[in-house]
Amino acid sequence: MKVVRPKIWIVLSLASLCVLMVLARARAQSASQTPAPAAGSVPLAEQQFKNIQSFKGVPADQIVPAMQFISASLGVECEYCHVHGAFEKDDKKPKVAARKMIAMMAAINKQNFDGEREVTCYSCHRGASNPVATPIIGGESANAHDGEEHPDKEKAPLPSASEVLDKYLATVGGADALHKVTSRVEQGTLTGFGGQPVPIEVYAKAPDKRFSVTHLKGNDSITAFDGLQGWLSVPGRVRKMNRSENDAARIDADFYFPSHVKTLYQKFDLEAGPKLDGRETFLVIGRNEGQPPLHLYFDRQSGFLLRLVRFAESPLGRNPTQLDYADYRDAGDIKIPYRWTLSRPGTSFTIQVEHIEQNVPIDDGKFKFNPPPAPANGGEHPSAH
Ligand code: HEC
Numbered sequence: 425m426k427v428v429r430p431k432i433w434i435v436l437s438l439a440s441l442c443v444l445m446v447l448a449r450a451r452a453q454s455a456s457q458t459p460a461p462a463a464g465s466v467p468l469a470e471q472q473f474k475n476i477q478s479f480k481g482v483p484a485d486q487i488v489p490a491m492q493f494i495s496a497s498l499g500v501e502c503e504y505c506h507v508h509g510a511f512e513k514d515d516k517k518p519k520v521a522a523r524k525m526i527a528m529m530a531a532i533n534k535q536n537f538d539g540e541r542e543v544t545c546y547s548c549h550r551g552a553s554n555p556v557a558t559p560i561i562g563g564e565s566a567n568a569h570d571g572e573e574h575p576d577k578e579k580a581p582l583p584s585a586s587e588v589l590d591k592y593l594a595t596v597g598g599a600d601a602l603h604k605v606t607s608r609v610e611q612g613t614l615t616g617f618g619g620q621p622v623p624i625e626v627y628a629k630a631p632d633k634r635f636s637v638t639h640l641k642g643n644d645s646i647t648a649f650d651g652l653q654g655w656l657s658v659p660g661r662v663r664k665m666n667r668s669e670n671d672a673a674r675i676d677a678d679f680y681f682p683s684h685v686k687t688l689y690q691k692f693d694l695e696a697g698p699k700l701d702g703r704e705t706f707l708v709i710g711r712n713e714g715q716p717p718l719h720l721y722f723d724r725q726s727g728f729l730l731r732l733v734r735f736a737e738s739p740l741g742r743n744p745t746q747l748d749y750a751d752y753r754d755a756g757d758i759k760i761p762y763r764w765t766l767s768r769p770g771t772s773f774t775i776q777v778e779h780i781e782q783n784v785p786i787d788d789g790k791f792k793f794n795p796p797p798a799p800a801n802g803g804e805h806p807s808a809h
């Protein structure tokens with residue numbers, strides 16, 4: 425995974441800096457100009473932003489996810505299309521081109537795929553601003569990168585998804601042992617974004633509370649979920665998570681995930697997974713009606729969860745987040761990963777746990793949204809730890 429832009433403040437990629445500005449501005453704007461939306465509803469993009477032509481009628485909180493999807497699909501930063509500090513301006517040609525492309529994508533899907541979102545920006549662009557039209561000699565086939573491709577002919581019959589999930593639960597110690605633990609504090613380091621490792625602490629409490637704090641030269645950056653609502657904080661900026669961030673945080677905070685996962689999805693499918701780090705895997709896909717799926721990759725031999733991929737919906741396509749788990753060790757009677765790597769297109773960081781304590785009292789207040797008295801602008805947090 426490529427690490428980007430070492431010089432920017434350690435956990436902020438340029439893209440997330442843009443997002444930060446956008447959200448801060450949008451917040452100020454909607455407070456001053458637009459009529460307050462009805463309770464519980466999100467304003468439309470054209471109510472909150474200044475120059476919306478393609479995304480009329482789309483909820484405003486879907487614009488940034490759509491932009492993240494575009495940036496990832498083309499492998500570019502926000503500035504490729506946007507004038508710094510003035511996202512509404514149409515001064516850059518690629519922005520104007522992108523509007524045409526958004527219309528083209530919709531037309532292709534409408535005319536050829538019954539309006540299903542089969543073709544996206546990524547289908548053609550594959551991480552480049554100019555799609556390649558001629559087959560590449562000696563290049564790796566795109567399938568090899570997919571991570572979801574698997575040998576067509578399986579020799580041995582595959583187990584059921586349920587069997588693989590049961591083995592996972594047994595491997596990490598079983599439900600009884602798992603439920604004897606009710607809290608955990610982990611201390612370690614976060615490495616990524618080209619910087620030096622920085623200290624991180626993760627506080628987790630059953631059934632679904634999580635708080636992680638990264639210490640950046642005295643400036644704490646927090647990602648938290650109190651069981652219902654998640655929030656993010658960097659110095660001077662605190663905000664609540666939006667819907668898709670909240671959904672992701674809920675999975676991360678699930679203290680008994682290995683015993684609970686079966687109840688989270690209506691349906692599970694199983695496929696032969698790709699090799700991860702030389703290990704054969706099973707891919708279990710959790711599905712709920714009307715939601716993006718959850719992909720879980722299990723080590724065929726040991727039964728451990730090696731990778732989790734979740735997807736956040738956007739108007740143009742799904743934004744993926746990948747978590748790779750490693751270094752499973754004993755923690756009392758159960759086994760937990762001491763290392764995990766979080767990756768998104770163009771960015772990745774790794775957390776290595778050095779010390780853990782379990783069944784320590786943690787006050788519920790720690791997880792609650794609790795903005796400091798500093799000016800609380802909207803702010804994009806770089807990362808969910
Ligand atoms: C490939 C071009 C492209 C890239 C890259 C891109 N955008 Fe956009 N952006 C657009 C287009 C096109 C629109 C106008 C959408 C419309 O007309 O509804 C837009 C609109 C916006 C708006 C609304 C501005 C307003 O007030 O009308 C914001 C905010 C925004 N983008 C943020 C971002 C951020 C943040 C990033 C980086 C994560 C980003 N964009 C990356 C093409 C791009």
Ligand code: HEC
Nearest residue numbers: 494518519521522525526529543544545548553554555740
């Ligand atoms: C069916 C294939 C296809 C799809 C889907 C597609 N594009 Fe493109 N796009 C192209 C091709 C081909 C070009 C290059 C045209 C050229 O070279 O003149 C291009 C060019 C562009 C450019 C101009 C690049 C530059 O700076 O010269 C932008 C910006 C762009 N696409 C954005 C998008 C976005 C955003 C989406 C999704 C909403 C998208 N494209 C979907 C095929 C596609």
